[in-house]
Amino acid sequence: MNIIISGLIMGSMLALLGIGFSLIFGVARIVNIAHTAFYMLAAYFIYQLSIKLGLNPILGMLIAVTTVTLLGLLVYKFLIDPIREHEGAVLIATIALAMVFQEGVLLSFTGDYLTVDFLIDGFFTIGGVKVFYQQLLTFGMVLLAMAVLWFLLMKTKLGLAIRSMAEDREIANLMGMNESRLAMITLGISVALAGFTGAVLAPLTVLNPYMWMEPLIMMMAVVVLGGLGSIKGSVVAAFILGFAEAAVVFLIPQGAFLKGSVALTIMILVLLMRPEGLFGIVFEEER
Amino acid sequence: MKKFTFGWSVLLAACLIMIICLPVWGQTIKIGVIGPMNFVQGKGHWNGAVMAAEEINAQGGVNVGKQKMKIELVKADSNEFINVTDAANAMERLMTQDKVDFVVGGFRTEAVLAMQDIAMDYKKIFIGCGASDIELCSRVAKDYNRYKYFFRGTPFHNGYLVRTSFAHLATGGAAIKKELNVPVRVAIVAEKAAWAEPMVAAAQAVIPKMGMELAGIWRPSAVATDVTSELSAIQKSGANLIFTIFSSSVGITFARQAGELKVPALQVGINVEAQKDGFWEATKGMGNYVFTMETYIRGVEVNKLTKPFVETYFKRFKETPTYTADTYIAIKHYLVPSIEATGTLDADKIVAHLENRVFEVPSGTDKFEKDAQGQPTHDLTWGPGYQTSLGGQWQDGKIVGVWPNKWKATPTSPEVTFNGMVPIKLPPWMKK
Numbered sequence A: 001m002n003i004i005i006s007g008l009i010m011g012s013m014l015a016l017l018g019i020g021f022s023l024i025f026g027v028a029r030i031v032n033i034a035h036t037a038f039y040m041l042a043a044y045f046i047y048q049l050s051i052k053l054g055l056n057p058i059l060g061m062l063i064a065v066t067t068v069t070l071l072g073l074l075v076y077k078f079l080i081d082p083i084r085e086h087e088g089a090v091l092i093a094t095i096a097l098a099m100v101f102q103e104g105v106l107l108s109f110t111g112d113y114l115t116v117d118f119l120i121d122g123f124f125t126i127g128g129v130k131v132f133y134q135q136l137l138t139f140g141m142v143l144l145a146m147a148v149l150w151f152l153l154m155k156t157k158l159g160l161a162i163r164s165m166a167e168d169r170e171i172a173n174l175m176g177m178n179e180s181r182l183a184m185i186t187l188g189i190s191v192a193l194a195g196f197t198g199a200v201l202a203p204l205t206v207l208n209p210y211m212w213m214e215p216l217i218m219m220m221a222v223v224v225l226g227g228l229g230s231i232k233g234s235v236v237a238a239f240i241l242g243f244a245e246a247a248v249v250f251l252i253p254q255g256a257f258l259k260g261s262v263a264l265t266i267m268i269l270v271l272l273m274r275p276e277g278l279f280g281i282v283f284e285e286e287r
Numbered sequence B: 001m002k003k004f005t006f007g008w009s010v011l012l013a014a015c016l017i018m019i020i021c022l023p024v025w026g027q028t029i030k031i032g033v034i035g036p037m038n039f040v041q042g043k044g045h046w047n048g049a050v051m052a053a054e055e056i057n058a059q060g061g062v063n064v065g066k067q068k069m070k071i072e073l074v075k076a077d078s079n080e081f082i083n084v085t086d087a088a089n090a091m092e093r094l095m096t097q098d099k100v101d102f103v104v105g106g107f108r109t110e111a112v113l114a115m116q117d118i119a120m121d122y123k124k125i126f127i128g129c130g131a132s133d134i135e136l137c138s139r140v141a142k143d144y145n146r147y148k149y150f151f152r153g154t155p156f157h158n159g160y161l162v163r164t165s166f167a168h169l170a171t172g173g174a175a176i177k178k179e180l181n182v183p184v185r186v187a188i189v190a191e192k193a194a195w196a197e198p199m200v201a202a203a204q205a206v207i208p209k210m211g212m213e214l215a216g217i218w219r220p221s222a223v224a225t226d227v228t229s230e231l232s233a234i235q236k237s238g239a240n241l242i243f244t245i246f247s248s249s250v251g252i253t254f255a256r257q258a259g260e261l262k263v264p265a266l267q268v269g270i271n272v273e274a275q276k277d278g279f280w281e282a283t284k285g286m287g288n289y290v291f292t293m294e295t296y297i298r299g300v301e302v303n304k305l306t307k308p309f310v311e312t313y314f315k316r317f318k319e320t321p322t323y324t325a326d327t328y329i330a331i332k333h334y335l336v337p338s339i340e341a342t343g344t345l346d347a348d349k350i351v352a353h354l355e356n357r358v359f360e361v362p363s364g365t366d367k368f369e370k371d372a373q374g375q376p377t378h379d380l381t382w383g384p385g386y387q388t389s390l391g392g393q394w395q396d397g398k399i400v401g402v403w404p405n406k407w408k409a410t411p412t413s414p415e416v417t418f419n420g421m422v423p424i425k426l427p428p429w430m431k432k
Helices: A002-028 A035-052 A057-083 A087-109 A133-155 A157-167 A169-174 A179-204 A213-226 A231-251 A253-273 A280-286 B002-026 B040-058 B084-096 B109-121 B135-142 B158-180 B194-209 B228-237 B250-260 B306-317 B323-342 B347-354
Strands: A123-126 A129-132 B028-035 B062-064 B067-077 B102-105 B125-129 B150-154 B185-190 B213-218 B241-246 B266-271 B291-294 B358-361 B364-370 B376-380 B390-395 B398-403
Touching: A002 A035, A002 A129, A002 A133, A002 A157, A002 A179, A002 A213, A002 A231, A002 B228, A035 A057, A035 A087, A035 A179, A035 A213, A057 A087, A057 A179, A123 A133, A129 A133, A129 B228, A133 A157, A133 A179, A133 A231, A157 A169, A157 A179, A169 A179, A213 A231, A213 A253, A231 A253, A231 B228, A253 B213, A253 B228, B028 B040, B028 B084, B028 B323, B040 B067, B040 B102, B040 B306, B040 B323, B062 B323, B067 B084, B084 B109, B102 B323, B109 B125, B109 B135, B109 B150, B125 B323, B125 B347, B135 B150, B135 B376, B150 B323, B158 B194, B158 B241, B158 B266, B158 B291, B158 B390, B158 B398, B185 B194, B185 B228, B194 B213, B194 B241, B213 B228, B228 B250, B241 B250, B250 B266, B291 B398, B306 B323, B323 B347, B323 B358, B323 B364
Parallel strands: B028 B067, B028 B102, B102 B125, B125 B150, B150 B376, B185 B213, B185 B241, B241 B266, B266 B291
Antiparallel strands: A123 A129, B062 B067, B291 B390, B358 B364, B364 B376, B390 B398
8 A cells, every 4th residue: 555655646746747858859859858957946936935935835836837937938949949950959958957057046045955835734544554635635736737738738729739740740840830839839838847846746845956856867767668758658657667666665665765776777677678668669650 | 757756656655565564464374164155064164163263353363473363264165065076176276276274174074085185285284074984083093194184173973973873862762661661662764875874784783782672774865855655664663763864855854754644753863954943944843852963052051161152153143053163163172272372383283282182162072082002093082071962852843952861871970961951752642
């Protein structure tokens, strides 16, 4: 039971990050290393707004996600778009951007560890396992975000355009779609997802200027394991790695710190058998 | 010609003024303060040094022979949490560009080892105020001529940290036995870090000898943001005493989540984050009853110097000093008396004087150790009458002193109790 509950919570958080990263890679081939840095920024915005300025935490979350999304759009316009055709340059530029965010946060908030309040205090017990209401709320919000994203991608014109672009950029272009604009919108959605993850996770984590690095590695693992650019793959891979991490903590207490390494080992083993990832084949063939 | 003469006169006068003033500008003792300045540890380094310099300069400065010299501090950000190379570069800059006379500070062992070598290359006295690794002082004994310029300022070495932690563990265990009358089962929870390894090994061996049962060992990552899995497993193991070994953010996560989930166990050990005033806010009040090793607690007096130091520091910086603020001691109690006694800034003469002194400081009494062969190590002596540190427990929003309170280092030793101690409390949810 412990493993199931912990795995579900960990997996859902990884899924949200993985989907955002995968989305922009699938549509525009943009490897946005700064993805988790946006997640960090959102968490710090919430700290500033709700703890320092005393704003309602939910309002703080909304402002944080909006601000981070706008920042993401500006970054696309002025940093990524001019160099978009050079994937290597985008990769390096977004690494640099993440470092700039990190140093900016360090200067503004120092390296002290900070926390924000739970939206709901307390816990309940299920199958002998104590679960915070905040974790349940986070899990619910993640599921809601996934449902909204599914609706957006599968049931709207914008979603159709995004999927078309992901399947074949050239054909979509020939059909009159504005590729650059669509990439910008997708990056906006992707960054909004990162910001949303930061917002819902902020009460459950400890804020520090380096908090973007650890999830970055796990998010990359999720995306690679699921198949680059595959949203379905990201979700499945996130839960596989989430359950793997939870299992390590429970089954090898003295090796709890190895949870990340075990998850990454699983990724390598799967890639040895399926180099394109779990859901990479169809995606690549379609491309 | 008249204009020319006037111009030259002005220039000459300016030169003369500069020449006259130059010795005055040069009459300072330059002390480098090195540490991670964007982090609480570095802030402690700097604040302690600032307070020492202000106090000394307000009294006219330091008597060096017949001269009176003021203290000038040079801040060096080591960035050592992130990059050891940055720390080495910062020390190199202090030596070559700033040309400091002495250095105080340093925090992370890996960085301090590198900084130590650089300071020794330049034969500059370096007082370490943060790293606990015994190797820093073993080097002094092994190669005295090279490393004699290094002194330990704070904390005492990791072997003594272990001994103190076990004394704290015994205090927690005794409280559980007395109040609950149940066997004590200990869960060791140590972050995965090099400094924690010998402590875990020692705790595994010692806990059964202390009459307590070992419930298990958990090793979360030092930066883990969720330890609910570990806490569920600990509760399942039946542990009622948790021996914590944390120096990083996991200390906040663990205390907050354990308090939130009301895990029926007392947390005792080292939790560096719990040593800070901001711990209560960081854990949103869930860190209540956490017991950690401490250096300074408001209201606790180790000797007559403690209260003036702690209260002045609090008034000046609006926070209780953490142990890295012992740069104050390094400057005011280590360097200045030895400079004044020798009447020189010559490092060799100061070393010879300093290593033989026994002197009171706000945290206890400092005496530098010698190894079994009688070779100076420049390490701090631990035990009753010297340095012991404190045990602090968070009780309803503030940290209070709970150890040493009638503590006996050995069965035949005299009891030690510092002024301001209060009884340890168990979390009320342990009693249900």
